[in-house]
Amino acid sequence: MELNAKIPAGPMETKWEKHQFNVKLVNPANRRKYKVIVVGSGLAGGSAAATLGQLGYDVSCFCYQDSARRAHSIAAQGGINAAKNYQNDNDSVFRLFHDTIKGGDFRSREANVYRLAQVSAAVIDQCVALGVPFAREYGGCLANRSFGGAQVSRTFYARGQTGQQLLLGAYSALSVQVALGQVKMYPRHEMLELVVTDGHARGIVVRNMVTGEITSHAADAVVLGTGGYSNAYCLSTNAKGCNATAIWRAHRKGALFANPCFTQIHPTCIPAAGEHQSKLTLMSESLRNDGRIWVPKQAGDRRNAWDIPESDRDYYLERKYPSYGNLAPRDISSRAAKQVCDEGRGVGPGGRGVYLDFAEAIGRLGESVIRERYGNLFEMYEQITGENSYKQPMRIYPAMHYVMGGLWVDYNLMSNIDGLYVIGEANFSDHGANRLGASALMQGLADGYFILPCTIGDYLARVSPSDRLKTDHAAFRQAEQDVKDRTSRLLSADGTRTVDSFHRELGALLWNNCGMERNEKGLREAMAKIPLLREEFWRNVKVPGSAADFNQSLEKAGRVADFMELAELIVYDALDRDESCGAHFREEHQTADGEAARDDARFSFVSAWEFKGIGQRPALHKEPLVFEYLQLTQRSYK
Amino acid sequence: MKLTLKIWRQDGPSQKGGLAAYPMDDVSPDMSFLEVMDMLNEQLIARGERPIAFDHDCREGICGSCGFMISGEAHGPVKLTTTCQLFMRHFRDGDTIIAEPFRSRAFPIIKDLVVDRSALDKIVQAGGFISARTGSAPDANAMLIPKDKADRAMDAAACIGCGACVAVCPNGSAMLFTAAKIGHLGLLPQGQPERRQRALRMVNKMDELGFGACSNHGECEAVCPKGISIDFIACMNRDYMRASATETMEPVKRV
Ligand SMILES: Cc1cc2nc3c(=O)[nH]c(=O)nc-3n(C[C@H](O)[C@H](O)[C@H](O)COP(=O)(O)OP(=O)(O)OC[C@H]3O[C@@H](n4cnc5c(N)ncnc54)[C@H](O)[C@@H]3O)c2cc1C
Ligand code: SF4
Ligand code: FES
Numbered sequence: 051m052e053l054n055a056k057i058p059a060g061p062m063e064t065k066w067e068k069h070q071f072n073v074k075l076v077n078p079a080n081r082r083k084y085k086v087i088v089v090g091s092g093l094a095g096g097s098a099a100a101t102l103g104q105l106g107y108d109v110s111c112f113c114y115q116d117s118a119r120r121a122h123s124i125a126a127q128g129g130i131n132a133a134k135n136y137q138n139d140n141d142s143v144f145r146l147f148h149d150t151i152k153g154g155d156f157r158s159r160e161a162n163v164y165r166l167a168q169v170s171a172a173v174i175d176q177c178v179a180l181g182v183p184f185a186r187e188y189g190g191c192l193a194n195r196s197f198g199g200a201q202v203s204r205t206f207y208a209r210g211q212t213g214q215q216l217l218l219g220a221y222s223a224l225s226v227q228v229a230l231g232q233v234k235m236y237p238r239h240e241m242l243e244l245v246v247t248d249g250h251a252r253g254i255v256v257r258n259m260v261t262g263e264i265t266s267h268a269a270d271a272v273v274l275g276t277g278g279y280s281n282a283y284c285l286s287t288n289a290k291g292c293n294a295t296a297i298w299r300a301h302r303k304g305a306l307f308a309n310p311c312f313t314q315i316h317p318t319c320i321p322a323a324g325e326h327q328s329k330l331t332l333m334s335e336s337l338r339n340d341g342r343i344w345v346p347k348q349a350g351d352r353r354n355a356w357d358i359p360e361s362d363r364d365y366y367l368e369r370k371y372p373s374y375g376n377l378a379p380r381d382i383s384s385r386a387a388k389q390v391c392d393e394g395r396g397v398g399p400g401g402r403g404v405y406l407d408f409a410e411a412i413g414r415l416g417e418s419v420i421r422e423r424y425g426n427l428f429e430m431y432e433q434i435t436g437e438n439s440y441k442q443p444m445r446i447y448p449a450m451h452y453v454m455g456g457l458w459v460d461y462n463l464m465s466n467i468d469g470l471y472v473i474g475e476a477n478f479s480d481h482g483a484n485r486l487g488a489s490a491l492m493q494g495l496a497d498g499y500f501i502l503p504c505t506i507g508d509y510l511a512r513v514s515p516s517d518r519l520k521t522d523h524a525a526f527r528q529a530e531q532d533v534k535d536r537t538s539r540l541l542s543a544d545g546t547r548t549v550d551s552f553h554r555e556l557g558a559l560l561w562n563n564c565g566m567e568r569n570e571k572g573l574r575e576a577m578a579k580i581p582l583l584r585e586e587f588w589r590n591v592k593v594p595g596s597a598a599d600f601n602q603s604l605e606k607a608g609r610v611a612d613f614m615e616l617a618e619l620i621v622y623d624a625l626d627r628d629e630s631c632g633a634h635f636r637e638e639h640q641t642a643d644g645e646a647a648r649d650d651a652r653f654s655f656v657s658a659w660e661f662k663g664i665g666q667r668p669a670l671h672k673e674p675l676v677f678e679y680l681q682l683t684q685r686s687y688k
Numbered sequence: 689m690k691l692t693l694k695i696w697r698q699d700g701p702s703q704k705g706g707l708a709a710y711p712m713d714d715v716s717p718d719m720s721f722l723e724v725m726d727m728l729n730e731q732l733i734a735r736g737e738r739p740i741a742f743d744h745d746c747r748e749g750i751c752g753s754c755g756f757m758i759s760g761e762a763h764g765p766v767k768l769t770t771t772c773q774l775f776m777r778h779f780r781d782g783d784t785i786i787a788e789p790f791r792s793r794a795f796p797i798i799k800d801l802v803v804d805r806s807a808l809d810k811i812v813q814a815g816g817f818i819s820a821r822t823g824s825a826p827d828a829n830a831m832l833i834p835k836d837k838a839d840r841a842m843d844a845a846a847c848i849g850c851g852a853c854v855a856v857c858p859n860g861s862a863m864l865f866t867a868a869k870i871g872h873l874g875l876l877p878q879g880q881p882e883r884r885q886r887a888l889r890m891v892n893k894m895d896e897l898g899f900g901a902c903s904n905h906g907e908c909e910a911v912c913p914k915g916i917s918i919d920f921i922a923c924m925n926r927d928y929m930r931a932s933a934t935e936t937m938e939p940v941k942r943v
Contacts, residue, residue: 179825183842190832222817229813289745
């Protein structure tokens with residue numbers, strides 16, 4: 051298979067503008083004849099559906115929550131990046147581009163990232179116009195904060211609820227289109243199949259989660275904005291319902307899955323409290339602006355934090371990375387935390403934690419400034435742990451958080467299946483092997499507000515609404531039947547183990563063998579165990595209730611079944627990528643001082659995997675990465 | 689800890705429901721209320737019984753999915769807390785805890801603790817927005833907004849749309865929810881052009897959907913997990929009166 055990223059020719063600075071001129075346009079009067087399905091109402095899906103509606107397309111939008119406003123983007127805390135240079139600290143489109151490529155350890159496409167940096171400023175403008183109440187300075191201008199992996203202050207924020215405010219902005223724009231009848235919203239509907247004929251995406255099959263009814267929806271193009279698959283690891287910072295089902299079903303229908311092993315572990319999460327733990331809670335990275343990370347110098351030092359004098363503390367990030375200090379990128383900070391805990395210097399129950407200490411900042415700025423900046427995060431921490439972080443340091447530990455991997459897309463955000471677009475966290479495109487903080491929100495909204503609405507027209511202009519399939523077409527019938535068969539297999543297994551118990555076991559296996567640090571032995575072990583677990587799942591799972599009903603156990607079972615297949619692909623990819631880069635740290639490949647050692651000669655490519663059947667080795671296709679503007683260097687945050 | 693959970697069980701919208709009691713051992717004070725529900729559901733499934741349906745997603749107090757009445761209080765006994773952020777250390781060993789759905793005329797029950805809150809989306813669709821077409825925005829700093837105004841707008845914008853305010857209101861009113869949106873957008877310069885139409889459309893829609901009127905009980909503010917102030921209701925009423933005196937309601941316009 052020839053992978054064509056369709057990157058426009060010409061200088062980087064003008065590629066996007068030229069491309070916008072070169073794409074075919076759909077006559078405004080004809081747009082209403084085109085049907086577009088958008089799956090997902092998060093920042094990516096919500097902003098895309100709203101904008102496509104404004105342009106005049108006939109849009110249907112689906113989400114699994116009871117309201118579009120509850121998509122998982124709502125939980126993003128810290129902020130959104132944009133190259134505005136409002137702080138006059140030498141930021142620019144080029145610097146944001148540079149930081150993103152470098153942060154991603156040179157495993158992303160230059161042209162996509164440059165465009166993202168270019169569009170970032172308009173994203174902020176749009177959000178403000180929609181009424182997003184970003185933080186402001188006393189003069190009335192927008193305020194900024196710093197985030198990991200950058201030495202400029204380019205992150206816009208709304209207290210610790212940036213994702214919420216951005217999503218409510220997109221949701222309000224979507225609501226206008228719903229009121230006008232331009233977008234039809236289907237909440238509590240889960241996409242369970244993609245329909246493809248002759249290499250074209252034709253529509254989807256969904257389950258109404260209240261009634262259990264299975265229905266088909268046909269369209270001229272299908273957009274997936276269904277978020278990330280961190281929940282394959284069971285315990286993660288993602289919402290409980292986040293899933294891979296939509297992209298996995300598309301993958302099984304031929305869409306290539308790119309860089310599945312690029313999974314990001316967030317350094318600042320609340321440590322797990324026990325076996326009952328159902329999810330992990332992130333403490334925004336923005337806290338690292340004012341919090342200092344440390345552990346005791348001596349292993350086994352069990353004194354209370356406040357009893358440990360300065361001289362017995364190791365501020366290990368400041369020590370190892372003097373210029374970035376506590377703001378070192380996520381992969382580096384996470385691994386450093388694991389290392390000090392492995393040395394026996396971890397704090398809290400089980401020794402799996404490090405301190406994030408605000409005492410110095412409170413002394414310097416006063417408690418009220420800290421409260422103003424992070425009040426709600428401190429409250430959340432106290433609710434969960436019962437501890438007051440104004441008085442004692444927080445305890446944090448890394449947790450599974452975000453996936454850079456996703457469906458492969460070209461410059462137009464179209465997958466290798468014609469008419470199937472993938473946006474937001476669901477695609478693989480912009481963050482390489484490690485995403486910088488505050489860049490996912492930027493990407494989701496850039497994709498949804500600005501990039502997709504432009505590029506999708508180019509495809510639609512080349513197809514005719516009269517070629518749209520009817521939902522009684524054999525391909526839809528077959529897909530519906532497949533969904534029903536799968537559901538009844540899940541319900542009829544009638545085994546002895548709950549879905550949750552399988553999910554926990556799968557998650558632990560991935561976390562231990564394909565988490566922060568990976569090695570060949572562990573990966574081979576996971577590779578051997580996953581198929582056995584999957585086989586047991588289908589034989590021995592117990593899913594109560596019926597298909598024709600509101601049945602949360604059934605929903606969960608379907609998602610975990612897909613994670614069981616995806617997990618194997620993650621491990622294939624991690625084994626195959628015999629180098630370290632960004633968040634993918636192979637123990638066999640590290641520099642003398644323990645940093646990721648890339649192997650550009652062998653691995654400067656995107657791994658795009660083709661599905662070959664369950665339990666079959668997927669086929670690898672490579673998209674070479676060419677760097678024309680930035681020089682490949684070893685990342686250094688020292 | 690040992691606890692007894694009494695939970696509302698109802699098979700579907702038109703079936704009759706009732707409370708069922710479930711004794712629980714081995715509850716840790718560090719568990720969240722929803723983790724206790726997870727544990728109970730695992731046990732029910734193992735026993736071949738139907739697990740309890742309840743909405744939840746983020747479990748971080750921000751998506752607004754979760755929420756039920758816990759021993760008579762929306763989201764439970766702790767102030768400024770959603771159901772998912774309620775931890776068992778706030779209960780005592782031996783307690784009996786009653787969980788019932790958010791009940792209101794405008795929120796039909798779907799199953800057990802799950803209700804249909806789509807009416808809240810309809811209120812927003814009526815006017816809870818600024819009509820700014822993608823691409824039409826000026827530079828974000830072209831419009832200066834005093835910090836206190838922006839902060840106040842953010843106070844109102846923090847609403848998570850959980851519906852607790854509706855569930856505890858003796859009149860089943862959605863005033864606090866609606867006022868939060870009207871307050872958020874009305875405090876900002878961007879929100880001025882549509883301010884009056886917004887108030888007319890949203891308040892009228894609320895009435896049309898079967899939500900009750902406000903008679904200043906203040907229960908809504910007391911249970912709101914995001915601390916939305918009832919002062920916003922007074923502002924909304926002012927906007928609504930002014931709008932009624934000067935304009936007639938118009939349908940939503942294309943952007
Ligand atoms: C706790 C947390 C904090 C974060 N903080 C930040 C931050 O400060 N800055 C930053 O840049 N990034 C942050 N991120 C990352 C960022 O929030 C996400 O990457 C981003 O919001 C994803 O947006 P999305 O639109 O792609 O997907 P989502 O918001 O996850 O939306 C997915 C949508 O798809 C729907 N969906 C999914 N599957 C199906 C299906 N099968 N059928 C139908 N519908 C489906 C869902 O209902 C939902 O509407 C954070 C992430 C987490 C977990
Ligand atoms: S106003 Fe408060 S109680 Fe009402 S929906 Fe919003 S957050 Fe919930
Ligand atoms: S589950 Fe999201 S607010 Fe409780």
